Amino acid sequence: MIVGEVIKRLQILEAQPFVSLNGRPEIASKVSGKSFMAILSGRKTSVQLPGIMNREYYGKAKITMSIDLKSVNNLINNFANLIEEQRINEYKGDLRVGVDLGTANIVLSVVDEDGNPVAGVSHPGSVIKDGLIVDYVGAVQIVRKLKSQLEEMLGITLTRAATAVPPGTIGGNMKAMSNVVESADMDVTEIIDEPTAAASVLGITDGAVVDVGGGTTGISILRNGKVIYTADEPTGGTHMSLVLAGNYKIPFEEAETLKRDRTRQREVFPVIKPVVEKMASIVKRHINGHDVDTIYVVGGASCFDEFETVFQKEIGVNIIKPAHPLLITPLGIALNSLK
Numbered sequence: 001m002i003v004g005e006v007i008k009r010l011q012i013l014e015a016q017p018f019v020s021l022n023g024r025p026e027i028a029s030k031v032s033g034k035s036f037m038a039i040l041s042g043r044k045t046s047v048q049l050p051g052i053m054n055r056e057y058y059g060k061a062k063i064t065m066s067i068d069l070k071s072v073n074n075l076i077n078n079f080a081n082l083i084e085e086q087r088i089n090e091y092k093g094d095l096r097v098g099v100d101l102g103t104a105n106i107v108l109s110v111v112d113e114d115g116n117p118v119a120g121v122s123h124p125g126s127v128i129k130d131g132l133i134v135d136y137v138g139a140v141q142i143v144r145k146l147k148s149q150l151e152e153m154l155g156i157t158l159t160r161a162a163t164a165v166p167p168g169t170i171g172g173n174m175k176a177m178s179n180v181v182e183s184a185d186m187d188v189t190e191i192i193d194e195p196t197a198a199a200s201v202l203g204i205t206d207g208a209v210v211d212v213g214g215g216t217t218g219i220s221i222l223r224n225g226k227v228i229y230t231a232d233e234p235t236g237g238t239h240m241s242l243v244l245a246g247n248y249k250i251p252f253e254e255a256e257t258l259k260r261d262r263t264r265q266r267e268v269f270p271v272i273k274p275v276v277e278k279m280a281s282i283v284k285r286h287i288n289g290h291d292v293d294t295i296y297v298v299g300g301a302s303c304f305d306e307f308e309t310v311f312q313k314e315i316g317v318n319i320i321k322p323a324h325p326l327l328i329t330p331l332g333i334a335l336n337s338l339k
Contacts, residue, residue, distance in 0.1 A: 098333030103214025162337035167230030195220030197332030237301030280314035
């Protein structure tokens with residue numbers, strides 16, 4: 001079906017001939033490229049349209065769209081390569097910085113004025129536990145060190161940054177996160193919840209984003225581009241490591257190393273699978289009643305190859321996990337510094 005026919009059908013159904021493109025309404029006749037499914041007059045029809053999209057309702061017509069996962073993966077693979085190779089991309093305009101204070105890793109990301117990845121650095125850390133800062137001085141030292149690395153690579157001084165917190169974070173801990181960034185000599189431009197930051201990279205307007213971190217799992221439900229529900233549960237990669245430590249009778253630090261060893265993933269995953277199943281049951285409870293048909297999984301603790309398969313089986317909805325799920329939220333934080 002050509003785009004013009006879609007418009008014609010939409011008009012017959014008294015619907016507007018628009019689609020949502022990266023959160024912006026666009027006239028359907030002006031765009032072409034990727035595919036989505038249009039449910040028109042009760043029939044599903046494949047149509048070619050571009051962009052990273054989800055679903056929108058226009059009059060009597062329901063258009064169901066899915067993100068362009070290939071484009072998302074290309075973006076995040078580019079960012080991952082910058083971190084691994086310790087290099088920078090060419091850029092234009094002002095730079096924006098994101099500071100992700102994670103339980104397992106602290107990541108600083110840099111994008112240009114168009115949102116293109118420019119540089120990134122990462123450092124393992126144990127200064128955050130279950131979404132709370134337990135070593136303030138250590139956190140500041142790590143952020144300062146990473147900031148210096150970026151400034152040396154870029155040849156400029158970084159003075160502003162956005163950061164993120166688990167959903168529902170209020171009061172003192174939110175202020176503590178902000179203080180860490182400010183103590184590294186950067187003004188805080190934005191504080192956003194972590195799953196919403198991830199949604200910025202994915203470009204979604206509807207569905208649920210589940211950010212499975214080291215200490216907590218954050219859940220954000222979006223509808224028409226707005227967050228309508230958030231939750232944060234005390235379960236994540238730390239709990240996987242505790243199970244591994246008990247199973248193999250090894251110290252927690254060794255269990256953490258074992259968990260991240262991809263060469264032993266097939267051996268390890270059956271041991272921690274019950275933890276993933278429990279995570280899925282928790283997520284299922286939170287999305288109940290919200291008409292969620294797609295869940296986007298991000299966060300370092302979701303890096304196991306079979307993670308999304310378990311979620312799919314337990315929850316019964318479509319599960320999408322992009323490449324390098326650990327880096328989705330850090331990049332999203334920098335993107336929100338543009339706002």
